[in-house]
Amino acid sequence: MRMRRRTLLLALPLSAPLAGCGAVSRAGKSSDDNASAGGGSSFEVTDVLGRTVGFDSQPEKVVLGESRHIYSLLFLNKDNPIDKVVAWGKDLQKAAPDFYDMLVGAFPAAKDIPEIGSVSNGDLSVETLEAYQPDVVVLTLDIYNAGQQAGFIDNLDNQGLRYVVTDFRRDPVNNTETSVKLLGDTMDRRDDAQAFLDFYHEQVDPVVGRASSADPRPTTFLWRAPGLNDPCSTYAKANLGAVITATGGTNIADSLLSGEEGVLTVEQIIESAPQNIIATGGEWGAQKLKDTAKTSYVHLGYEADEDSAKASLAQLKDQPGLEQVEAFDEGRVFGVYHQFYDAPFNFIAYLAFAKWQNPDLFSDLDPEGVWDDFHDKYMPWESQGVFITGI
Structure with missing residues (x-):
């Protein structure tokens, strides 16, 4: 979906920082x-x-x-x-x-x-x-x-x-x-940080609150950077995998991986029959594809257009065995900009994941419009390109 202008201010109570590690200060000082x-x-x-x-x-x-x-x-x-x-x-x-x-x-x-x-x-x-x-x-x-x-x-x-x-x-x-x-x-x-966090909470908190009542919680496979990683790389209870859960979904990797990240087999994915597939992508034409990969990368970002984004998402079905996953035939395959996994911009992932996984519960969400609005208010350049899409 092309970035379009529309304001929607929605906002997760974020937990306190990790406890542990005793207090330290300037070198050698308490x-x-x-x-x-x-x-x-x-x-x-x-x-x-x-x-x-x-x-x-x-x-x-x-x-x-x-x-x-x-x-x-x-x-x-x-x-x-x-x-x-x-x-x-x-x-x-x-x-x-x-x-x-x-x-x-x-x-x-x-x-x-x-x-x-x-x-x-x-x-x-x-x-x-x-x-x-x-x-x-x-x-x-x-x-x-x-x-x-x-x-x-x-x-x-x-x-x-x-x-x-x-x-x-x-x-x-x-x-x-x-x-x-x-x-x-x-x-x-400090004031700019608080202004952003106010915006962030306005987007994320209502989504997480509403998602807590989602029943049933649809199953989702998060495909981490297809083309660049080993086929079917994913996150479990960490990173964007945690956002899948927070937005009302069931991350299939949670029960299949013992650690935070890893690689699923095609057989595991077929058996899990995820209702949704969410793949991360970027502007990676200059990067070498993984030798084991049978697909290219998903083209997303400031230089992507809707046609290239959707075409790159559709070719993920070329990964042998995944053509058996019904999500491809049911229009439940989505792409999200990979850098949301390592940025405060992850609020867009919250909005998009919620809408994709529970479209009836979150029919009012407009993640593209919020991304545009965020650029208008907080970024030094205008919104352009494609950062989320689906087929």
């Missing part, structure tokens, strides 16, 4: 050495690990462990989202080139931001970060977990580099609000 937010120029933030991190003043030099943190900075500082960013990862450029092109088109200086390596690839050192003299390094939960195993986090602590941890990917249901607040505090954009 949190008692710093005043709380609002007391003078010093302040504290709490990240998704429950860590308390103190600052003597607002950070002026920020390193983003992933460049996809820009998703939040765009609505936090619509006029200059790259303000204070002295270096960042290079994931956005590969994972969402359409988004990167929109960013560089609006803010040409973004292409000159120095790129750093990644912990998971083993090409990021603490010495590299120190060269930028950052006031804070923003890490994702995935980077933090990989860094713990690699000794990278210990090195950060030993060198006294201040860092905070966000998460939009592993547990978006519980960590989206905490992550947005954290970034708003860190970037000194």
Whole structure:
């Protein structure tokens, strides 16, 4: 469906951040050495690990462990989202080139931001970060977990580099609000963070509330990045898999996988007979397809049009065996922009999943209109392209 103008303000009570990890503050200092937010120029933030991190003043030099943190900075500082960013990862450029092109088109200086390596690839050192003299390094939960195993986090602590941890990917249901607040505090954009969260709640809360009464709860197979991953890769109780459940559906992977993510067999999918298939897609023409994949990717994003999006969704039936799944014949196959899995924009996934899984219960929802409205209010460019579709 083409993005169209229409206002619909709907909004999940997001749970408190994960407990655990004791309070920490500036290197070597307890949190008692710093005043709380609002007391003078010093302040504290709490990240998704429950860590308390103190600052003597607002950070002026920020390193983003992933460049996809820009998703939040765009609505936090619509006029200059790259303000204070002295270096960042290079994931956005590969994972969402359409988004990167929109960013560089609006803010040409973004292409000159120095790129750093990644912990998971083993090409990021603490010495590299120190060269930028950052006031804070923003890490994702995935980077933090990989860094713990690699000794990278210990090195950060030993060198006294201040860092905070966000998460939009592993547990978006519980960590989206905490992550947005954290970034708003860190970037000194608290009012903008709250304005977005008000909008977010207006969209998500009514959906989750209504979905709790859904009966029956239709079954759904979430197909993670077909073409780029092994066939039938999926999420169980994490990531967008959790959104399937929150919006009134039954994620078939929940009973088939022991972990948060994995690969289902075609036989498992056929036996589960999902009533809906939701596949994630993007602007991935430059990426190499997985050798084991029998399909291409689903074309979605700022550069997609309705014809290319629907055609790319229809070819998923070419995966041997999936032609037996009735969802293809019943018009119950859908596509959603993959980057919603790692961004505060996941509110569109809530709206779309709810409407797809329970069309009668959520006939009033207009996720495309909300996406347009969000661009009008919070983004530095106009809405274009196709981010959700169905056949």
